[in-house]
Amino acid sequence: MTRKVISLAEIRDGSLRNVSFEAIAAAKTIAQGGEVVAVLVGESVQSYANELIAYGADRVVVVEHAQLKTYTPDGYGQALMAVVEAEKPEGIVFGHTALGKDLSPKLATKLNAGLVSDVVAIEEKDGELLFTRPIYSGKAFEKKIVNDGLVFVTVRPNNIPALSRDDARSGDVTSLSVDIKDLRTIVKEIVRKTAEGVDLSEAKVIVAGGRGVKSAEGFKPLQELADVLGGAVGASRGACDAGYCDYSLQIGQTGKVVTPDLYIACGISGAIQHLAGMSNSKVIVAINKDPEANIFKVADYGIVGDLFEVVPLLTEEFKKLKVHS
Amino acid sequence: MNIFVLMKRTFDTEEKIIINNGKVNEEGAEFIINPYDEYAIEEAIQVRDKLGGEVTVVTVGNEDAEKELRTALAMGCDKAVLINIEDDVEESDQYTTAKVLAEYLKDKEPHLILAGNVAIDGGSGQVGPRVAEMLGIPYVTTITKLDIDGDKVTVVRDVEGDEEVIEASLPLLVTAQQGLNEPRYPSLPGIMKAKKKPLDEVELDDLDLDEDDVEAKTKTVEIFLPPKKEAGKILQGELTDQVKELVTLLRTEAKVI
């Protein structure tokens, strides 16, 4: 069955988030040959449209309004309802991001639809779409189907590969004018606490530190390693609780859930609540001075040793690689 | 203030997941209040203690959840409600749960509803916002601070590590994020008092709902464990050699660099 599917794009720090492209790829699978329409919402966002087409969207609908400069569930809810009324899609894909998690249940409820959240894989079997998602904090997975009607899903960043970019592709870009009113929640201020640049939930490489890092200063060598690898720094709750870093870096059951290609855990014991946030990473490296540490049970590669010796050596080794390539 | 907390009973985080006949084995497993719902309960109690009123904790489930409801009462909630859907509903999803909760709440005139931002087992984060939308009230998710001044509410929302300061008014639904507060442990007198506090049980019938009204819109067709990881490789030898070997392995074997 072919479907018309819309996918929501997201912008952060002046560029499209990668999950926007992954959502297009997911929408393609759901569309089964039907049309994929990417949606851009914001104050002035038209300029991002062509990149969405290069990544596989057939068309782009742009919804611009001064009240859409910052996200609110009411504002974006009205914008998306207008798109749905105009396009009448049979499928919708959002990223499972702060925005997607906040908005998707509202829209699904407005549309009297089901919603499969945090999807990591999509397959078609005997004409039916199966959506795989983690449950029990990644300790198990379930496959879900949508009983009937609208197929609405959010996709976890870094799991469904984006299509390769093709700037030769072309497609229509149209604007949809909307009336945004009666916002019941108003964002008064945004306090930026995370670093510019690589976003933890979308990073391909994460260097994470735990209580073993011992101080805020101790995170420096980790940052240097992350920089060489073009990655981001994360942390265990142990490190956050001890005040070595901000809670915005926390990975785990009560922090961020990440699935990078490479996760390097430094001075992290591997408590179950930490594993809940990172055990589905593609490759895990553990550096810990305790050979019995639980983190070695989930690690693909382990070095038993002092992180303050190992991490700088690793940075040097990767630097050499960079010079040679 | 008429305050409601939506509480889910979940598997203890430390529990190992075992699958039997395509279902997660619950026999003998420890259950707890969903950790995020503990923040919601704590916040509700603090708001009540400051502004007066009553806190009602509500759960959709079966009678096993009475234990967690009693714990919530022991922490300081005033009333508990179990919406027992076990006999009426075979398959449920987030729509089902939200619909049942919204139907229960719609004539209760809540000023403030608190939920967890996500359940650590089902993990969708849908129920809070769905309930708010069904009731036609605004919501703010993943909050780390709540201030109420008359009808005006100021909240701090965690957005992937950044913070938004948001203004809204009552009635409002919020979902709790870690950092909102430190949930208290039930005290001994609290536990004694809890035994005498009201714990009501209602069924779909009492809400004028039948099974069709809450029919799930999605369905789980398979549950499986992640593929067992082969034991990792602990590198040996001189530290400098280990580091060199690791870089080579990441390039040639794991191919992630």
Ligand SMILES: Cc1cc2nc3c(=O)[nH]c(=O)nc-3n(C[C@H](O)[C@H](O)[C@H](O)COP(=O)(O)OP(=O)(O)OC[C@H]3O[C@@H](n4cnc5c(N)ncnc54)[C@H](O)[C@@H]3O)c2cc1C
């Ligand atoms: C409800 C709940 C939710 C939680 N949520 C989270 C969560 O989201 N994320 C999270 O991470 N935790 C969470 N926790 C906490 C978790 O249980 C652990 O306490 C925490 O992960 C421990 O952090 P850690 O590994 O940094 O510290 P520790 O367990 O103290 O481990 C430190 C490690 O560093 C090693 N080490 C010390 N010095 C060195 C050195 N020089 N070189 C190399 N290694 C060294 C030690 O051998 C040790 O293994 C949660 C707990 C609860 C109860």
Ligand SMILES: Cc1cc2nc3c(=O)[nH]c(=O)nc-3n(C[C@H](O)[C@H](O)[C@H](O)COP(=O)(O)OP(=O)(O)OC[C@H]3O[C@@H](n4cnc5c(N)ncnc54)[C@H](O)[C@@H]3O)c2cc1C
């Ligand atoms: C009898 C029965 C049968 C079920 N059958 C199925 C099934 O076939 N397939 C399936 O996928 N799931 C089934 N479930 C599970 C259930 O549908 C979901 O777990 C539930 O909808 C909550 O979704 P979630 O875990 O994603 O919660 P989230 O949306 O992540 O929860 C967020 C917050 O919402 C509130 N909340 C969530 N659930 C409840 C609740 N039950 N009561 C009060 N507040 C709550 C809490 O504050 C929680 O922190 C069944 C549950 C029951 C009781």
